[in-house]
Amino acid sequence: MTMALSGKEAVGERYELESMRHAQQMTWKAIEQIASVITPGMRESEAQLRGKQVLSEMGMDRIWHPLLVRFGANTLKTFKQRSDGDPQLGEEDIFFIDMGVVWQGHEGDAGATFTTGSDPQMIACASAAKDLFDRVESFWRSERVSGVALYDYATAQAKAMGWTLNLDIKGHRVSDFPHAIYRGGDLGDLDQCPTTGLWILEIQIAHPERPFGAFYEDLLI
Template identity: 80%
Template structure:
């Protein structure tokens, strides 16, 4: 099993946290972030522009009482689901009746960083539904492997092999990252996929982004390892 981080643990280096860090508050931030993801997904409907979904998502986050956004809210429709975090969307697509989209958000609650993302479909396209389900299924496999106490490098090596076995292509430009009490960036934790030790619980986000092997769409899923 991966070492569970206690509230009083003195972490250093790539896993350093601030004096305000509390593991239970990280768990609370995770729960509130998933509540927000679900609320935003529920209002995204065919005919909506990607920009309209993003604007409504920001309103929902404000209504839910977030402290602040620590990374931009990303909502991607259709072919834009192949884009990585740092890439801009192409145009401002309209969500179709049979389409795919994902939500990716980083939000601060009670001074702690939540980060979650998931993929949804608007219709009955079987390959889109399979792709969305596969991102979550692959996440679950890799999360279970993490619990065996392996390194971050081994996690993404395993994720690559599993994605291939499942018939999908893993985007290795997305390899997970640090979170903590805000702001985690001062600790320079780097990517989870480059971390050569067994990642502690409560301070790393596992990211999975896959692409359909022949069609122009993909799927994304991320959550806190805890």
């Protein structure tokens, strides 16, 4: 179907909501598989290489944004920032995976945070990123507010939970590949309620005192 949308929510002729669901599901399967092979002692560069191998084995169309794996203090870095060095994952550590992959001509994009060991604050941080995402997603479903209002809500909720929300990360468009020709901008700048199956809600938080953070993103659908 061709969706009758314009401007920031325009899509191509091949766009299908069910294909977006498929891309979402495949991306999450890939994240789970990659996370399962990342172990203490591995370096960031090794984890990224292994991740690309997993994606190839799963039969992806292509990668549409670079696969990111961030260890330790690099979990505070935004997408556009380079990692510091090539750290080795510790026995008590935190890491996240962020991937954008095309499946059946449609863009999947998801990210999640994982921990090794039993550091309670790292575990709480990883859990909080997902919890905050769930709260904001629920607010979108129930209140049908604008993208701007979603990130205002996310900021307030993060503060109430005791975490710092990174507002340099404010979500973005996806659709049939390549979505970039539509120039939808950031979800956090959208002055209308985001349509289902077109927008990625990104949540990145920082620990208030220790040098690490957590990341979670998924399709609003």
